[in-house]
Amino acid sequence: MLKEIAYHDGIWGDPSQMTVSLEDRGFLFGEGVYEVVYSYNHVFWGLEEHMDRLQRSLKALEMPVPCDRDELELLLRQAVNRLSGAVQVCYIQITRGGGQPRSHGFQSADSNGSLTIIARDYDDDLSYMEDGRSAILLPDLRWGRCDIKTTNLIPNELAATAAARAGAFAALLHRDGFITEANAYAVFIVSDGVLITRPAGTDILPSVCRTQMLEYAPLWGIPLEQRKYTIDELLSADEVLLFSSSKHPMPIVRVEDHIIGDGRVGPMAKRIFELFEGEMEKLCGKRPAK
Numbered sequence: 001m002l003k004e005i006a007y008h009d010g011i012w013g014d015p016s017q018m019t020v021s022l023e024d025r026g027f028l029f030g031e032g033v034y035e036v037v038y039s040y041n042h043v044f045w046g047l048e049e050h051m052d053r054l055q056r057s058l059k060a061l062e063m064p065v066p067c068d069r070d071e072l073e074l075l076l077r078q079a080v081n082r083l084s085g086a087v088q089v090c091y092i093q094i095t096r097g098g099g100q101p102r103s104h105g106f107q108s109a110d111s112n113g114s115l116t117i118i119a120r121d122y123d124d125d126l127s128y129m130e131d132g133r134s135a136i137l138l139p140d141l142r143w144g145r146c147d148i149k150t151t152n153l154i155p156n157e158l159a160a161t162a163a164a165r166a167g168a169f170a171a172l173l174h175r176d177g178f179i180t181e182a183n184a185y186a187v188f189i190v191s192d193g194v195l196i197t198r199p200a201g202t203d204i205l206p207s208v209c210r211t212q213m214l215e216y217a218p219l220w221g222i223p224l225e226q227r228k229y230t231i232d233e234l235l236s237a238d239e240v241l242l243f244s245s246s247k248h249p250m251p252i253v254r255v256e257d258h259i260i261g262d263g264r265v266g267p268m269a270k271r272i273f274e275l276f277e278g279e280m281e282k283l284c285g286k287r288p289a290k
Contacts, residue, residue: 026095085121132253
């Protein structure tokens with residue numbers, strides 16, 4: 001069996017061999033939206049939430065829908081079932097497509113859109129739960145509609161690159177003295193046993209894992225507040241946690257020269273990790289051993 005597979009507008013093949021039209025507006029203007037979904041034991045985790053967000057992004061950008069939701073979910077299952085591993089990551093991208101000469105304005109009827117899926121076996125490394133990771137602070141230079149999950153990610157890429165060059169895992173972004181989110185993660189802090197995250201709005205992406213935490217926290221008996229918090233509050237927090245579809249949570253134990261808490265993975269991180277593992281096992285079965 002394969003370790004990776006791609007689908008593009010009706011054709012399956014090797015991702016490195018697939019081609020896209022030079023007039024595709026995703027290629028010319030970055031005019032596309034995307035989602036990343038993980039599969040454990042060939043069962044998707046959070047698929048419904050990802051599909052909901054994909055539809056919201058498409059609607060916000062007046063993007064055509066190349067196929068209906070049921071067909072897209074079937075294609076995703078076909079992709080992971082062609083792969084050999086027990087854990088996969090699936091990248092889904094929809095662009096406006098092409099067929100017309102390049103121009104800044106678009107017509108809704110220009111094309112039917114273009115669908116790409118890239119699925120790969122995933123190395124499910126959980127070592128970050130042992131000793132945590134570090135982060136840096138950077139100004140948030142992204143556009144004003146961060147709630148739309150577009151393929152326009154240059155500010156995120158620059159932030160991630162700066163973090164890597166500093167030997168850190170992620171960049172924590174701030175605007176007007178308040179933390180927004182990280183380059184590819186929702187950010188929570190823990191203060192006196194309370195989990196705190198920035199309220200949803202156009203300045204952050206409505207992270208699937210963040211949404212799940214809002215649902216699970218009351219059920220798990222974890223106090224949670226949605227409010228803005230400052231850089232100083234983050235640096236003095238008991239714990240800093242990053243969340244994404246594959247990391248729930250990622251403990252941050254150092255931000256630049258500042259030690260978070262006692263510099264070790266904290267009790268809230270450990271508790272949430274175990275609770276999420278339990279929820280995933282109910283849906284997907286036991287996490288596959290490496």
